[in-house]
Amino acid sequence: MIPAAFEYVVAHSLEETVGLLAKHGSDAKILSGGMSLIPAMKLRLAQPAFIIDVNGVSGLEYIREEHGELRIGAMTREAALERSTLVKHGYPILFETARVIADPLVRNRATIGGNLAHADPANDHPATMLALGATIVAHGPNGDRLIPIDEFFPSFFASALEPDEILTEIRIPAPGVRNGGAYIKFERKVGDYAIAAVAVNLTLDAHDTCIAARIGLTNVTDVPARASSAEASLVGHRITDQAIADASRLAAHQSDPKSDLRGSAEYKRDLVRVLAGRAIGRAVSRARGGSH
Amino acid sequence: MSMRTVNFTINGEAKSVQAESRQLLVHCIRETLGLTGTHVGCETSHCGACTIDLDGEPVKSCTMFAVQAEGKSLTTVEGLAVGGTLNPVQEGFWEEHGLQCGFCTPGMMITATALLRTVNEPTETEIREAISGNLCRCTGYVNIVKAIQYAQRKMHPTPAPEAVLQGGD
Numbered sequence: 043m044i045p046a047a048f049e050y051v052v053a054h055s056l057e058e059t060v061g062l063l064a065k066h067g068s069d070a071k072i073l074s075g076g077m078s079l080i081p082a083m084k085l086r087l088a089q090p091a092f093i094i095d096v097n098g099v100s101g102l103e104y105i106r107e108e109h110g111e112l113r114i115g116a117m118t119r120e121a122a123l124e125r126s127t128l129v130k131h132g133y134p135i136l137f138e139t140a141r142v143i144a145d146p147l148v149r150n151r152a153t154i155g156g157n158l159a160h161a162d163p164a165n166d167h168p169a170t171m172l173a174l175g176a177t178i179v180a181h182g183p184n185g186d187r188l189i190p191i192d193e194f195f196p197s198f199f200a201s202a203l204e205p206d207e208i209l210t211e212i213r214i215p216a217p218g219v220r221n222g223g224a225y226i227k228f229e230r231k232v233g234d235y236a237i238a239a240v241a242v243n244l245t246l247d248a249h250d251t252c253i254a255a256r257i258g259l260t261n262v263t264d265v266p267a268r269a270s271s272a273e274a275s276l277v278g279h280r281i282t283d284q285a286i287a288d289a290s291r292l293a294a295h296q297s298d299p300k301s302d303l304r305g306s307a308e309y310k311r312d313l314v315r316v317l318a319g320r321a322i323g324r325a326v327s328r329a330r331g332g333s334h
Numbered sequence: 335m336s337m338r339t340v341n342f343t344i345n346g347e348a349k350s351v352q353a354e355s356r357q358l359l360v361h362c363i364r365e366t367l368g369l370t371g372t373h374v375g376c377e378t379s380h381c382g383a384c385t386i387d388l389d390g391e392p393v394k395s396c397t398m399f400a401v402q403a404e405g406k407s408l409t410t411v412e413g414l415a416v417g418g419t420l421n422p423v424q425e426g427f428w429e430e431h432g433l434q435c436g437f438c439t440p441g442m443m444i445t446a447t448a449l450l451r452t453v454n455e456p457t458e459t460e461i462r463e464a465i466s467g468n469l470c471r472c473t474g475y476v477n478i479v480k481a482i483q484y485a486q487r488k489m490h491p492t493p494a495p496e497a498v499l500q501g502g503d
């Protein structure tokens with residue numbers, strides 16, 4: 043399991059990174075945590091000629107609230123998200139997501155930026171970011187470009203990043219009043235990718251009517267996707283057990299899982315229904331509970 | 335072939351090695367430096383047999399390139415004992431029979447040592463979570479958990495009785 047040979051460059055700034063990307067084009071790959079890239083290189087599924095190690099670029103590891111948003115530097119490790127009290131108390135959906143990614147050893151290296159840039163529908167952050175309505179900040183030769191998460195996953199294993207762009211930041215709108223979110227994942231064993239997982243983020247008004255809902259699905263669609271019909275069925279309605287059951291069925295209907303070692307398509311689709319129901323229920327109780 | 339000189343500290347000793355860019359850190363440790371205590375189990379980033387401590391955090395050395403170790407401080411199982419005395423985690427594995435074949439043990443002890451450095455009194459659940467990236471195919475984990483609890487008691491002996499009353503859960 044030896045990767046194909048490549049040239050290794052350590053970048054020390056964003057400008058240097060973008061310059062190297064522009065020069066080497068699609069022959070080059072950014073190395074962040076390496077937890078997806080290196081396994082793919084060992085299997086020779088990826089054989090980049092140039093590796094640009096951005097672990098030497100400072101200033102990309104932070105978690106802070108600013109301008110009504112949670113801003114997370116792309117190089118922030120999963121372990122840092124898991125340890126952050128701001129994330130744990132203010133954004134429990136994100137805490138729940140980081141905690142179930144791979145295992146603690148992988149989480150010490152894996153970055154949130156790499157997780158999204160890799161655009162793997164089996165990865166956990168894409169669904170959560172879809173539910174949270176995040177914005178991706180891409181840095182290229184002309185400076186920063188903001189990409190709404192809904193436009194970030196255009197096709198199978200592809201992101202909306204240009205070959206000369208680096209993902210630098212993730213921006214999540216701060217939760218308003220009576221907003222709540224949850225991420226629930228089902229896995230065969232600790233550390234595995236999801237058989238299926240569902241991310242829900244919703245807002246209730248004072249009378250318990252749902253006024254906004256976003257639902258993201260993990261590993262049951264070709265590209266990370268929202269369960270838009272389920273969302274639509276919730277908005278404008280009071281959240282009753284029946285409403286949750288109906289939305290869950292719609293989410294399952296919108297999923298398009300493939301049969302594989304993790305289970306049959308039928309099983310996975312029904313799992314989406316069950317997990318969606320639980321995630322909506324948890325998000326609702328958090329929304330009712332107040333601050334988050 | 336692009337070879338580079340890589341400088342790092344391993345088990346307290348400064349080293350300068352030649353590494354091809356694509357060489358995995360675990361192979362540099364085992365083959366270039368001859369420190370074969372760090373094992374290769376799966377090569378696919380799943381088993382944790384290759385776990386080393388990198389600047390205070392346990393990581394899978396089969397999922398890093400040796401060139402990425404530039405300027406870092408590494409500890410492998412060979413660096414756990416100080417002056418011939420086992421560290422508390424190693425002693426715990428000895429006392430509690432925390433291994434059978436021993437293949438997972440070096441990685442398991444690196445992870446456990448890092449855990450006890452950051453969390454003084456991990457619960458059993460916290461211990462099990464911390465070692466969830468280190469697979470053991472022999473023991474069923476029961477004695478591994480006991481070994482880590484032994485080390486925890488040794489490092490942080492039973493507090494005064496009043497603290498026990500307050501801290502009990």
Ligand SMILES: Cc1cc2nc3c(=O)[nH]c(=O)nc-3n(C[C@H](O)[C@H](O)[C@H](O)COP(=O)(O)OP(=O)(O)OC[C@H]3O[C@@H](n4cnc5c(N)ncnc54)[C@H](O)[C@@H]3O)c2cc1C
Pocket residue numbers: 071072073074075076077078079080081116142143144145148151152153154155156157158159160164165166167203207208209210233234235236378379380
């Ligand atoms: C055993 C194991 C289990 C795993 N289980 C899970 C799981 O359950 N859930 C889950 O979500 N993930 C899982 N992962 C994947 C892990 O979370 C990866 O770390 C993550 O997908 C990629 O992040 P990274 O920082 O390691 O990126 P890298 O591996 O360094 O990069 C991945 C890709 O993204 C590109 N890239 C990286 N950073 C940037 C950037 N800032 N800008 C532009 N492009 C960039 C790289 O060029 C590469 O193409 C697992 C990995 C392993 C090894």
Ligand code: FES
Pocket residue numbers: 373374375376377378379380381382383384385394395396397
């Ligand atoms: S050999 Fe590194 S994780 Fe198995």
Ligand code: FES
Pocket residue numbers: 432433434435436437438439469470471472473
């Ligand atoms: S003791 Fe044999 S694998 Fe753990």
